[in-house]
Amino acid sequence: MSLLAYPFHILSAIFRFIFQTLRIPIPNVPLSSLSFGGLFAALRAPPLEAHTEAERWVRALEEETGARSSSSETGISTGAGEAGPSSLRQRGTAHQPERVLPDFFIGAYEDALRIAQRELRIACIVLVSAEHDDDGPFKREVLSDPAFVGMLERENILVWGGDVRGREAWSAAQKLGATTYPFVAFAALQPPRGLNTSSTSPLMTVLSRHQGRASTTSALLRDHLTTSLLPRVNPFLARQRAQAAERELARRLRAEQDAAFEASAARDRQRAEEREMVEREKQRKEREEEERREQEEIAAAKADSAREAWRRDARAAFLPPTGGSPAPGSVRVGIRLPNGSRNTVALARDASVLSLFAAVDAALHPVDGTSSSSGTDAETPDALMHEHALGPDEWWGFKIFNSYPRRAVEYDSTRSVQDAGVEGSVSVELVSLERVGSARSATSGDGDEDGYDTEDE
Structure with a gap:
């Protein structure tokens, strides 16, 4: 069986050399096994869930950079569809300050965009490829740079990332049109643009793309956020937040009015039921009293008749x-x-x-x-x-x-x-x-x- 696997071994090496030369990422399929059983088992292996894939990538990033997620010391547990840090801790020394990573969202790429849209936040998408030579320096010099991480935290930017060898990050790269790594993109709600757009609702829009090591330094990204992206996006998001707050206030007021109206209606129904019950009880007593009077009148009439008959007879x-x-x-x-x-x-x-x-x-x-x-x-x-x-x-x-x-x-x-x-x-x-x-x-x-x-x- 190992002899039959040898041609696949050669083809795998050739394709890997070509893709590495062209800097094109490929899925990590282990064709290097020496038997068809291992190959078929890898092909049949189910893909990881988005939450598990993101969690593993953050764990590996912490191990590789020696840094920790920015809020890991808070003890927040990560779950599907929730932003949260890795559970690993920085293993630094007392003489070397701890390095931090962004508070990565643990979940699917689409979930991260939906949360950013719902919470009116800017989303930062980070895609890396472990097969690129710039992967290690980018992780150590940008993702763990205190100035860059601090800006992301101050601006409440939702950060999602992954390695394109994983299914979820590969899908995100295709949607964002990433061709070179490391890749950083910023997205947020923006008003629709274009003459052919009939909708007036804000849409989730990719604001900028930064590809390659030269365009993704900490200084360039911070300068881009400070001078270009934040001044352009924050006023619109602030208006959207104000409108959302007004809508929430109006909704809460309507809910309170509806609750008050329902409580008043319930009290009115209760009073009406009580009046109806009292009226029914009154009518019942009147009927009983009337029946009693009728019975007494009948009894009195019979007694009068019997008395008159006795007097006469x-x-x-x-x-x-x-x-x-x-x-x-x-x-x-x-x-x-x-x-x-x-x-x-x-x-x-x-x-x-x-x-x-x-x-x-x-x-x-x-x-x-x-x-x-x-x-x-x-x-x-x-x-x-x-x-x-x-x-x-x-x-x-x-x-x-x-x-x-x-x-x-x-x-x-x-x-x-x-x-x-x-x-x-x-x-x-x-x-x-x-x-x-x-x-x-x-x-x-x-x-x-x-x-x-x-x-x-």
């Missing part, structure tokens, strides 16, 4: 007898009604309290006609009161009091008037309750504001 069975002589041992009870009239009834001592209440009810609410029930099968109002959930005051609509001592006669159909302590005269007071029937309410129009009609003896 059963009340007479519980009334004490009228006319003729009272039975021996009976109690004569004088009843003073709210309208001032007086009635007298004779009640047997064992007569039910219901008879007294029925007599008062008959005096207040007389019914035309006769009762259809006899005394034996007449129904007391107790079951109706329980059915309609009415207390004695709500059913009868009045209270009965002994005149002296003044004491209320509680309704109990199972007690006798003697047990209830009824004797002499009693007074009647109407009770003003919502659930008392309409007929009873009509008779209480002369009552006091406390809901009772009271007439003293």
